[in-house]
Amino acid sequence: MRILEGIRIALQQIWAHKLKSVFTLVGVIIGITFLIAVITVVEGVNRYVQDDFAGAIFGINTFSVVRRNQVQTGSESQEQRRRQARNPYLTMHDVEVVRQAVPDAWRFSYSVDRGFGEVSYNERSRRNIRVIGGSDGYETMQGWDVAEGRGLSPLDERRSLKVAVIGADIAEKLFPDQSPLGKRIRLGANRLEVVGVWEKQGGLLGVIRDASVLVPISTFRETMAWQRDRIGEITVKAHTVEEMEAAMLEVEAALRRDRKLRPGIENNFWLQTSNDLLGAWDKINRILFAALPGLVSISLVVGGIVIMNIMLLSVAGRIREIGVRKALGARRRDIMYQFLAESSTLSVAGAAIGIGLGIGLGKTVDALTPLPASVPLWSIVVSLVLGLVVGVGSGIYPAYRAARQDPIVALRYE
Amino acid sequence: MSVADDIVIHTRDLKKHYVMGTETVRALRGVDVDIRRNEYIAIMGPSGSGKSTLMNLIGCLDTPTSGEYILNGQPVQDLDDDDLARIRNREIGFVFQTFNLLPRASALHNVELPLIYAGVSSRERMQRARKALEQVDLADRMDHKPNELSGGQRQRVAIARALVNQPSIILADEPTGNLDSVTSEEIMSVFDGLHRAGQTIIMVTHEPHITAHAERVITLRDGEIESHDARVLIPATGA
Ligand SMILES: Nc1ncnc2c1ncn2[C@@H]1O[C@H](COP(=O)(O)OP(=O)(O)O)[C@@H](O)[C@H]1O
Ligand SMILES: [Mg+2]
Numbered sequence: 001m002r003i004l005e006g007i008r009i010a011l012q013q014i015w016a017h018k019l020k021s022v023f024t025l026v027g028v029i030i031g032i033t034f035l036i037a038v039i040t041v042v043e044g045v046n047r048y049v050q051d052d053f054a055g056a057i058f059g060i061n062t063f064s065v066v067r068r069n070q071v072q073t074g075s076e077s078q079e080q081r082r083r084q085a086r087n088p089y090l091t092m093h094d095v096e097v098v099r100q101a102v103p104d105a106w107r108f109s110y111s112v113d114r115g116f117g118e119v120s121y122n123e124r125s126r127r128n129i130r131v132i133g134g135s136d137g138y139e140t141m142q143g144w145d146v147a148e149g150r151g152l153s154p155l156d157e158r159r160s161l162k163v164a165v166i167g168a169d170i171a172e173k174l175f176p177d178q179s180p181l182g183k184r185i186r187l188g189a190n191r192l193e194v195v196g197v198w199e200k201q202g203g204l205l206g207v208i209r210d211a212s213v214l215v216p217i218s219t220f221r222e223t224m225a226w227q228r229d230r231i232g233e234i235t236v237k238a239h240t241v242e243e244m245e246a247a248m249l250e251v252e253a254a255l256r257r258d259r260k261l262r263p264g265i266e267n268n269f270w271l272q273t274s275n276d277l278l279g280a281w282d283k284i285n286r287i288l289f290a291a292l293p294g295l296v297s298i299s300l301v302v303g304g305i306v307i308m309n310i311m312l313l314s315v316a317g318r319i320r321e322i323g324v325r326k327a328l329g330a331r332r333r334d335i336m337y338q339f340l341a342e343s344s345t346l347s348v349a350g351a352a353i354g355i356g357l358g359i360g361l362g363k364t365v366d367a368l369t370p371l372p373a374s375v376p377l378w379s380i381v382v383s384l385v386l387g388l389v390v391g392v393g394s395g396i397y398p399a400y401r402a403a404r405q406d407p408i409v410a411l412r413y414e
Numbered sequence: 415m416s417v418a419d420d421i422v423i424h425t426r427d428l429k430k431h432y433v434m435g436t437e438t439v440r441a442l443r444g445v446d447v448d449i450r451r452n453e454y455i456a457i458m459g460p461s462g463s464g465k466s467t468l469m470n471l472i473g474c475l476d477t478p479t480s481g482e483y484i485l486n487g488q489p490v491q492d493l494d495d496d497d498l499a500r501i502r503n504r505e506i507g508f509v510f511q512t513f514n515l516l517p518r519a520s521a522l523h524n525v526e527l528p529l530i531y532a533g534v535s536s537r538e539r540m541q542r543a544r545k546a547l548e549q550v551d552l553a554d555r556m557d558h559k560p561n562e563l564s565g566g567q568r569q570r571v572a573i574a575r576a577l578v579n580q581p582s583i584i585l586a587d588e589p590t591g592n593l594d595s596v597t598s599e600e601i602m603s604v605f606d607g608l609h610r611a612g613q614t615i616i617m618v619t620h621e622p623h624i625t626a627h628a629e630r631v632i633t634l635r636d637g638e639i640e641s642h643d644a645r646v647l648i649p650a651t652g653a
Binding site: 005012016320321323324325326327328329330331332333334407408411 | 470473475476495496499500502503504508510514515516518527528530531532575579
């Protein structure tokens with residue numbers, strides 16, 4: 001009840017001096033805004049990477065054989081990187097080795113791709129597209145469903161037909177007011193008939209799917225590849241994690257046998273899984289969360305010092321009020337509680353404003369960039385607790401000064 | 415026994431010295447007073463004679479340098495800070511010359527304050543504060559802030575605040591010192607009403623006509639009691 005009196009007074013003060021209060025609370029507001037915004041974006045990306053991104057890029061229970069690790073975590077040594085750069089390119093021979101190593105795999109595909117191409121139709125064109133030559137089953141492996149037309153068929157591959165399935169962004173750009181189906185788009189020296197358009201993915205991942213052109217791998221190798229026999233990746237999908245891990249061992253053993261690698265010699269190929277990406281993200285995450293507490297505490301300490309000074313001023317301006325309250329029966333601790341409640345309310349109000357601004361900032365990032373934002377409940381709780389701690393911490397000394405006033409001296413104070 | 419039971423305030427050889435550097439101010443030099451329940455006492459005396467000092471001791475705002483003070487049968491000279499605060503809250507109602515209302519709080523909230531420190535629930539606080547304001551005829555000014563009230567109204571809010579926790583005594587230190595004579599009489603009639611209802615009142619004043627309202631006048635001079643009933647010596651001049 002006495003605490004309530006303190007909170008009531010604090011809210012009154014904040015309301016009566018809105019502008020001054022905002023300046024008083026600026027340290028706390030900045031600290032908490034920053035905390036929430038960073039956590040919001042990091043958590044959003046985190047959830048995205050774990051739930052969708054890794055799964056979408058690498059697939060669940062899926063691994064790929066590639067020449068070298070595609071995910072740079074910064075943890076490999078210079079030497080490892082140099083050694084991987086000497087790994088041989090994958091070929092159709094490797095495709096057969098892998099296929100025979102896991103004859104029971106649920107799904108199997110292989111592909112080769114090329115980044116940063118340009119497609120055009122009449123006067124319209126779209127840059128920065130990715131051209132993929134995919135084997136039969138590539139779309140199923142990636143989980144890319146067509147919205148219009150059809151996907152690639154085994155017949156397309158067998159006959160090396162000049163057909164393509166395109167991403168939604170490309171379709172929108174080249175065919176703003178007509179159906180792309182049956183149209184012949186130009187890709188370098190080739191003309192390809194559009195047979196299908198994938199559903200739009202949007203978001204961060206859309207950068208890949210929505211801006212890709214898929215052609216049969218045979219067509220790619222015959223008409224577009226710089227090096228005909230090179231294969232980019234061979235992908236195997238299993239039903240369960242256990243099956244996937246068993247399959248990885250089989251593939252590793254088969255490739256080592258085929259390449260005659262003696263025991264003790266490192267693999268000259270790389271088995272890529274979503275763990276590689278999650279590991280890299282984990283590392284970024286750890287760095288962010290290690291730097292965050294330092295930056296937040298600096299602004300909170302500064303904020304606390306400002307609040308303490310404002311509270312000292314507030315006490316000095318209300319000596320007489322303290323005398324009156326003591327005359328009416330307030331004990332030392334009642335006065336103490338009152339001023340602590342006041343500083344805490346101030347600080348928690350600052351934290352609340354910071355939470356609001358932080359969420360706003362996170363949502364802005366969410367809206368303006370492909371980065372998704374998500375506000376975890378714990379970050380709000382942590383922010384409010386931090387606000388309370390700063391409030392109590394910065395209020396103790398002023399509250400003590402207030403509480404030890406002699407009532408008679410205080411009552412006579414002008 | 416019944417006489418002793420009736421004594422609200424009993425002091426013997428009460429002394430208060432202020433040490434200021436090398437100098438010692440003897441504000442009270444041994445004061446003996448006995449005040450019975452439902453008495454209406456005026457304390458007179460020239461400026462600096464120790465009236466406020468005596469009120470502060472009686473009101474437990476301060477502790478004596480030496481001497482005995484028994485309030486309602488309880489010796490209070492050795493009590494600690496928290497006990498003194500409790501006594502101020504339960505037993506004493508202060509009315510000050512300068513009103514001492516909280517400027518940003520409504521009349522109602524000002525009157526509620528003692529009840530907050532008494533731990534009274536907010537609903538009961540509200541009821542009792544309303545009743546106290548009605549008692550001083552301010553039922554229609556409850557939500558006004560002090561700066562929206564006249565001097566007389568402010569002092570009535572202060573009286574309501576002094577009353578609200580049903581104290582044993584009301585201590586008023588020159589309650590009309592900041593008011594014009596018409597308003598002073600208005601305030602004095604509020605005190606008269608409280609006294610008729612059974613309230614014990616001690617009032618400091620240096621205006622002789624104010625003492626006419628009291629039953630007994632204690633006159634202080636240089637920190638000592640000069641006389642116990644000055645009313646026969648200084649006849650009331652009327653308002
Ligand atoms: N806190 C104090 N410190 C020093 N001297 C004081 C203090 N309070 C009162 N005095 C002195 O004690 C004497 C009595 O003061 P006071 O009780 O206020 O007189 P009154 O109320 O009768 O005018 C005066 O000489 C005054 O200066
Ligand atoms: Mg005085």
